Each structure stands twice: as structure tokens, then as C-alpha cells.
Amino acid sequence: MNIPFIDLKKQYARVEKQVRKNIDAVFEHGAYIMGPEIPALEKELADFCGTKHALGCASGTDALTLALMTLDVKPGDAILTTPFTFFATAETVALLGATPVFVDIDPVTFNIDPEKLDKTIEALKGADNGCVLPKVDGLTVKGIISVDIFGLPADYDAIRAIADKHGLFLIEDAAQSFGGEYKGKKACSLGDITCTSFFPAKPLGCYGDGGMCFTDNDNYIELLRSHRIHGMGPDRYDNVRLGITGRLDSIQAAALQAKFEIFPEEIDLRDNVAATYAELLSGIPGLTPPSIPEGYRSVWAQYCPLASDAKHRERIQAALGEKKIASPIYYPIPLHLQTAFKGLGYKTGDFPVSEDSASRIFAIPMHPYLEREQQEYIADIIRNA
Numbered sequence: 001m002n003i004p005f006i007d008l009k010k011q012y013a014r015v016e017k018q019v020r021k022n023i024d025a026v027f028e029h030g031a032y033i034m035g036p037e038i039p040a041l042e043k044e045l046a047d048f049c050g051t052k053h054a055l056g057c058a059s060g061t062d063a064l065t066l067a068l069m070t071l072d073v074k075p076g077d078a079i080l081t082t083p084f085t086f087f088a089t090a091e092t093v094a095l096l097g098a099t100p101v102f103v104d105i106d107p108v109t110f111n112i113d114p115e116k117l118d119k120t121i122e123a124l125k126g127a128d129n130g131c132v133l134p135k136v137d138g139l140t141v142k143g144i145i146s147v148d149i150f151g152l153p154a155d156y157d158a159i160r161a162i163a164d165k166h167g168l169f170l171i172e173d174a175a176q177s178f179g180g181e182y183k184g185k186k187a188c189s190l191g192d193i194t195c196t197s198f199f200p201a202k203p204l205g206c207y208g209d210g211g212m213c214f215t216d217n218d219n220y221i222e223l224l225r226s227h228r229i230h231g232m233g234p235d236r237y238d239n240v241r242l243g244i245t246g247r248l249d250s251i252q253a254a255a256l257q258a259k260f261e262i263f264p265e266e267i268d269l270r271d272n273v274a275a276t277y278a279e280l281l282s283g284i285p286g287l288t289p290p291s292i293p294e295g296y297r298s299v300w301a302q303y304c305p306l307a308s309d310a311k312h313r314e315r316i317q318a319a320l321g322e323k324k325i326a327s328p329i330y331y332p333i334p335l336h337l338q339t340a341f342k343g344l345g346y347k348t349g350d351f352p353v354s355e356d357s358a359s360r361i362f363a364i365p366m367h368p369y370l371e372r373e374q375q376e377y378i379a380d381i382i383r384n385a
């Protein structure tokens with residue numbers, strides 16, 4: 001049985017006519033950069049998320065960079081985040097010369113642990129409470145980047161309270177969670193600025209790179225707009241600050257508009273696929289399928305069970321691999337142990353929950369068009385491994 005990890009071809013068969021029509025319209029009007037598709041998509045997606053503003057940009061990574069620039073992040077600033085995420089979450093912090101400060105995750109949700117977050121902030125402010133800090137002196141605590149890993153929002157009531165208590169900004173890295181929900185609010189509406197990605201494999205993906213920032217703040221959206229195009233001012237040839245080339249292409253926005261038409265339905269389909277997995281994988285000795293706390297909705301960017309240990313995972317991956325079924329690991333090396341962050345001075349053992357999760361987790365095929373028969377086939381292989 002041929003089971004793709006993400007079946008973008010099946011999806012394309014559904015949206016092809018509308019995608020081609022929308023992209024043809026771009027060829028007709030010729031505004032390849034900042035065409036009418038950009039503000040139209042921004043309005044549609046801001047309405048969907050329930051935010052006042054949205055800003056299309058070139059990638060999820062650029063969305064994070066633009067958010068950090070807008071919040072005036074600079075050398076000497078400490079930005080708290082999780083080590084159990086994609087590299088870009090902390091890379092963008094370091095690119096601006098600031099210092100990522102890692103906080104371990106909750107073992108069930110794989111998202112940042114609010115209690116440890118609060119303690120780490122206290123430690124940065126001088127408390128001697130045993131929290132591990134980077135080997136960088138004289139840091140100013142500036143903000144938090146929470147990550148909605150695998151499509152599940154983090155615990156925003158708790159995180160927001162901590163941000164407010166310490167006077168910190170909160171960026172929501174929603175690169176994986178566009179379409180998710182937290183206590184009746186949509187993912188992408190939970191940070192001071194939220195960043196998402198339209199990388200093809202994300203829940204809402206385009207046919208190339210793309211991203212978006214969301215905010216309710218009128219001042220932030222002006223700054224985001226300026227940073228997106230080289231720090232432009234009201235007179236576009238008088239640049240008032242430094243920025244980047246962070247625009248979303250009109251063609252990608254046109255494709256996204258077509259794909260967004262079926263997106264709400266795809267969220268429900270993903271939910272069904274996840275429910276079927278939960279049923280089929282329950283009761284397999286040593287296997288822990290993902291679980292979603294009450295009041296949360298995951299958009300299932302990835303479906304990631306935990307094996308009992310690294311050996312068990314190896315057996316499962318080998319058995320799936322034999323049948324040509326991909327089971328990639330997100331993420332095999334937590335950020336505090338990655339070579340690029342060696343300078344921060346972290347070591348193995350600093351974030352045990354992240355390290356333990358990284359040693360046992362694996363992803364299995366997840367997309368809206370997965371069939372029950374295919375899921376049964378996958379579950380049988382895992383059970384027999």
C-alpha cells in the first residue's frame with residue numbers, strides 16, 4: 001500500500017481549477033509583488049482568526065523576524081522559548097543578536113511548561129532557584145515566544161498571566177497551528193503578535209514559501225508593514241529604519257485564497273483522522289498516542305506518538321520503513337544541544353523532558369485525505385513492531 005506522509009496531490013486535485021484561475025488572474029493583472037491578492041488574503045485570514053490585522057510575508061521565519069524587529073529585540077535581550085521546536089523559533093532571536101533562553105516542555109502537550117517559564121524568568125532576574133540559564137551575562141528579559149507544537153496551542157491563560165506579571169511581550173509561534181483553537185479562541189490570535197507559516201507541509205500551505213503575522217495592535221501593524229519592505233516610511237524612498245525583503249508573492253497569495261476555501265472542511269477531516277488513530281493506537285503496549293487537553297483543538301500539523309524508549313521507536317521505524325511509510329522525527333535534537341547554539345553553554349540533561357521526548361517521539365502520516373484502511377494498515381505495523 002502506497003501511503004504518502006502528506007498527500008498534497010490529492011488535495012491539488014480538489015483545488016486545481018480554482019488555484020489555476022486565481023494564479024491566471026495574477027498573470028493578467030501583472031502585479032506580481034504586493035498585488036490585490038495580498039490585502040484580500042490578509043483580511044480573510046484575520047477575520048478567520050478574529051484579529052484586527054494580518055500581514056502577509058515571505059515565510060514563517062520572516063514572520064518571526066518581523067515580529068521580533070517590531071518588538072525592538074536587540075543584543076542583550078533575553079527571549080524565553082522552548083527547545084522542542086523547529087530551529088527558526090530561536091534562530092531568528094539569535095540573528096537579531098539577542099539570546100534565546102530555553103525552558104523545558106510539558107510531557108503531555110510538548111509545549112512550554114508555564115511553571116518552569118515563570119521560574120526561569122525569576123532566575124534571569126537574579127533568583128537562585130536552580131533553573132539552567134545560558135552562559136551570557138547582563139541579559140534584559142524582554143519577551144516570550146511560545147510555540148504551538150504539532151498544531152496544539154500552548155497554555156495561553158497561564159503564559160499570558162506570566163508575561164503580564166513580568167511586563168514581557170508574547171509572540172505566538174503558530175507556524176504549525178493555523179486553524180487550531182484554545183478555549184474558544186483561534187490560534188494566531190493569542191500573542192501580542194502571532195506568526196504562522198504557509199510552507200507546503202503546514203496545515204494551510206502554499207506552493208512555495210509564505211507566512212503571516214497577526215496582531216490587534218495598530219502600532220505593531222504599521223511597524224510590521226515598514227519592516228516587511230526595507231523599513232520604508234510614509235515616503236517610500238525615505239527609509240526610516242532597517243528592514244528586510246519580507247513580502248509574500250501575489251501568486252502564493254492567490255493559491256492560498258483558493259486553498260483557504262476548503263480549509264475549514266480540512267480541519268474537520270484532520271480531526272476525524274486523528275480520532276481514528278486514537279482508536280486504533282490505544283492499547284498498544286508501550287505506545288502513547290498524543291492527547292489533547294479539554295478546551296483545546298489541535299489542527300494536527302503532525303501526529304506524533306511516543307514509543308516506550310529509543311529501541312522501541314527504532315523497531316517501529318524499521319517496520320514502517322520496510323513498507324515505505326515515512327515516520328520522521330520532530331525533532332531529533334532539541335535546540336539547546338544543536339551546534340549553532342553551542343555558545344550558549346547548555347548541555348545534555350539541562351531539559352530532561354525535551355530530551356526524553358526527542359528520544360522516543362516519531363510522526364506518522366497525517367493529512368485530511370488519509371483513509372481508515374490506510375490507518376489500520378499503519379496501526380497494525382506499529383502494533384506488531
Ligand SMILES: *Cc1c(COP(=O)(O)O)cnc(C)c1O
Pocket residue numbers: 059060061062085086088089147173175176197198199209210211
Ligand atoms: C515551519 C516552522 C517555522 C518556520 O516557517 P518557514 O515558513 O519554514 O520559514 C517556524 N517555527 C515553527 C514551529 C515551524 O514549524
